[in-house]
Amino acid sequence: MITLNGVSKSYGKGQPAISNMDLQIDKGEFVFVVGSSGSGKSTLIKLLLKELDPTEGTIRVNDQTLNSLRRSQIAKFRRGVGVVFQDFRLLKDRNVYENVAFAQRVIERPNRVIKKRVPEVLTTVGLAEKYKSLPRELSGGEQQRVALARALVNRPNILLADEPTGNLDPKISFEIMKLLEEINERGTTVLVVTHNREIVNAMKKRVITLKKGVIVSDEQEGEYHES
Amino acid sequence: MRVSTIGYSTKQGFKNIGRNWMFSLASIATIGACIFLFGLIFSIVVNFQYIVKNMEESVSITVLFEKDTDQAGIDAIGEQIRARSEVTNVEYVSAEQAWEKFRDIYFEGSEEAAEGFKNDNPLANSSSYAVYVKNIENQDELVKYIESLDGVRAVNQSKTAATTFKGFNSLIAYISVAIILILLFVAVFLISNTISMGITIRKEEIGIMKLIGATNGFVRAPFIIEGLLIGLTGSVIPLVALYLMYNNVVKYILSKFTMLTDIIRFMNVNQVFEILLPVSLVLGMGIGFAGSIVTIRKHLKV
Numbered sequence: 071m072i073t074l075n076g077v078s079k080s081y082g083k084g085q086p087a088i089s090n091m092d093l094q095i096d097k098g099e100f101v102f103v104v105g106s107s108g109s110g111k112s113t114l115i116k117l118l119l120k121e122l123d124p125t126e127g128t129i130r131v132n133d134q135t136l137n138s139l140r141r142s143q144i145a146k147f148r149r150g151v152g153v154v155f156q157d158f159r160l161l162k163d164r165n166v167y168e169n170v171a172f173a174q175r176v177i178e179r180p181n182r183v184i185k186k187r188v189p190e191v192l193t194t195v196g197l198a199e200k201y202k203s204l205p206r207e208l209s210g211g212e213q214q215r216v217a218l219a220r221a222l223v224n225r226p227n228i229l230l231a232d233e234p235t236g237n238l239d240p241k242i243s244f245e246i247m248k249l250l251e252e253i254n255e256r257g258t259t260v261l262v263v264t265h266n267r268e269i270v271n272a273m274k275k276r277v278i279t280l281k282k283g284v285i286v287s288d289e290q291e292g293e294y295h296e297s
Numbered sequence: 298m299r300v301s302t303i304g305y306s307t308k309q310g311f312k313n314i315g316r317n318w319m320f321s322l323a324s325i326a327t328i329g330a331c332i333f334l335f336g337l338i339f340s341i342v343v344n345f346q347y348i349v350k351n352m353e354e355s356v357s358i359t360v361l362f363e364k365d366t367d368q369a370g371i372d373a374i375g376e377q378i379r380a381r382s383e384v385t386n387v388e389y390v391s392a393e394q395a396w397e398k399f400r401d402i403y404f405e406g407s408e409e410a411a412e413g414f415k416n417d418n419p420l421a422n423s424s425s426y427a428v429y430v431k432n433i434e435n436q437d438e439l440v441k442y443i444e445s446l447d448g449v450r451a452v453n454q455s456k457t458a459a460t461t462f463k464g465f466n467s468l469i470a471y472i473s474v475a476i477i478l479i480l481l482f483v484a485v486f487l488i489s490n491t492i493s494m495g496i497t498i499r500k501e502e503i504g505i506m507k508l509i510g511a512t513n514g515f516v517r518a519p520f521i522i523e524g525l526l527i528g529l530t531g532s533v534i535p536l537v538a539l540y541l542m543y544n545n546v547v548k549y550i551l552s553k554f555t556m557l558t559d560i561i562r563f564m565n566v567n568q569v570f571e572i573l574l575p576v577s578l579v580l581g582m583g584i585g586f587a588g589s590i591v592t593i594r595k596h597l598k599v
Binding site for chain 2: 119121142145146147148149152153159161172173175176177178180181220221224
């Protein structure tokens with residue numbers, strides 16, 4: 071599902087953000103990518119979304135080689151990858167329903183499909199009753215659920231979550247993680263970038279630890295070691 | 298693109314206008330001024346052309362012959378004049394016809410006095426050709442040619458009014474093209490500013506759109522629609538104003554200058570708008586489209 075072969079990414083002349091990385095994530099896996107700031111986690115997410123191109127090496131995501139993807143093909147590629155951010159990135163002037171429907175409109179789904187899919191996915195994330203609320207009327211956890219609903223509404227094969235609990239208290243963070251686990255159990259490959267040790271250690275999933283752009287450990291049912 | 302997507306993009310286009318309505322209003326006003334001026338000048342120019350054309354059709358050159366020219370000579374001169382490409386019509390006016398016309402005009406009400414000339418036509422030897430030209434500007438050349446023909450005594454022409462009109466018309470056309478061009482640039486610049494404001498305001502939204510798989514067309518469409526809407530509004534308003542003004546202005550001119558009513562005929566408002574309406578709409582929307590495309594290319598590399 072995700073394959074990196076000898077991938078490096080340098081921004082300038084200094085230390086590369088990602089250095090000669092090999093990585094394989096299979097369909098249906100739940101993976102944590104951990105590491106302190108500057109370890110290359112965010113760069114990895116950007117490479118997987120083709121927001122950045124690698125300086126060296128090849129990246130394959132969802133059976134597509136990103137290196138050879140033309141500009142016109144990027145939009146279509148991204149439709150198969152859901153993404154969630156630490157700061158939720160919701161549209162502040164639109165209600166919950168419209169924020170989720172937005173993802174469907176962007177890929178030009180007809181209105182009748184939108185009307186069916188959006189309530190379904192809002193039920194999945196437990197926000198069916200708040201569909202009329204604006205983001206500012208919601209708690210942080212609820213906003214992240216909206217962001218998750220938006221990422222899921224297009225039924226992606228892969229879900230990338232960049233510090234999804236970074237702005238949330240521990241209880242809510244666990245709720246979000248449980249939701250991600252449920253999504254994973256339904257068949258979506260989930261990759262979560264985080265530095266929340268408590269959660270990582272509690273979830274008992276595959277943990278890939280990065281340090282200065284290099285994978286220093288990759289363990290099934292792993293833990294977040296202090297680096 | 299799906300119908301629902303077009304609907305969505307149009308809605309977003311309207312929203313963009315609402316979000317920075319001050320800039321949108323400034324753009325609409327500039328396009329409005331541009332189209333209004335264009336419409337005004339267009340109306341004046343086409344009316345001048347219409348009037349000049351009417352004048353040209355009624356203005357003729359009168360060709361008089363030498364005393365001893367016989368009918369065969371007169372016919373030969375007629376053939377030579379007819380052969381010229383700038384000539385639309387040549388009418389022969391006999392001495393009798395000339396006298397009748399003269400009598401009708403100058404002896405109106407005192408026909409008895411004219412009776413005295415019954416058997417002694419004062420205009421004998423005044424048979425002539427009335428020559429009509431296609432374009433009044435070619436008249437001088439034609440007059441020179443006719444004067445050089447054998448058997449021609451004199452060539453009379455009356456063209457001062459028409460040529461003055463025509464010269465004035467060209468002057469208006471040149472000045473107006475210059476003003477419209479300047480306004481066009483200002484309008485495109487203002488729309489470009491409006492759109493780039495919209496792009497700045499929606500930067501985050503555009504970023505999200507791109508990450509969840511929006512195509513370039515989908516991201517750009519609302520901004521193009523915004524430009525087109527501004528252009529459309531900016532052209533409809535002055536067109537309505539011009540339509541309402543036109544008949545009143547024509548009436549005013551004719552009431553102030555009653556002596557003109559016989560000479561000058563203005564075009565009907567619908568005749569003017571047959572061309573003005575589509576051209577102005579295309580021009581307004583074209584300005585809007587150009588303004589948004591220029592900006593999108595510059596600021597929205599998706």
